[in-house]
Amino acid sequence: MQTRGLIDLRDDSIRLTDKGTLWFANNGMPESQLRKTPRIKGCLDWTERRMHIGGSAGSALCSHLMDLSVIRRDTPRRALRVTATGKRWFSSQLGIDEDSLDES
Structure with missing residues (x-):
């Protein structure tokens, strides 16, 4: 997602870019909800020991991908x-x- 310019990682936080906001909107999370919190929650995966998108953005995307x-x-x-x-x-x-x- 970072390579595609959808997210920006800095200062230990993950922010959606404008392109990322549009991409998330097209993949199951309304743009209006994303604009309220452009910073999305980063979460350390205990198994893989890698950061992933958590919080409402991660949950919405996960649900959409399962659907x-x-x-x-x-x-x-x-x-x-x-x-x-x-x-x-x-x-x-x-x-x-x-x-x-x-x-x-």
Whole structure:
């Protein structure tokens, strides 16, 4: 998302760019809600030890991706798995190499 110019990382925070606000709006989170809080919550994933988007933006995007069957719940309980559909979605939307993603 940073490479695509959708988010800006600085001062230990994640901010949506104008392009990111539009992208999120097109992917399940209303632009009006995003404009209220352009700073989105960064959250350290305890398993992967990497930052990810949390808070309302992360939750809305996660729900949208589950509705599209891009990701699905897995075990352990909080784990998510990228589906075959998801591999194509991440490749087209974010330029992520399909082979680098898990498939279920």
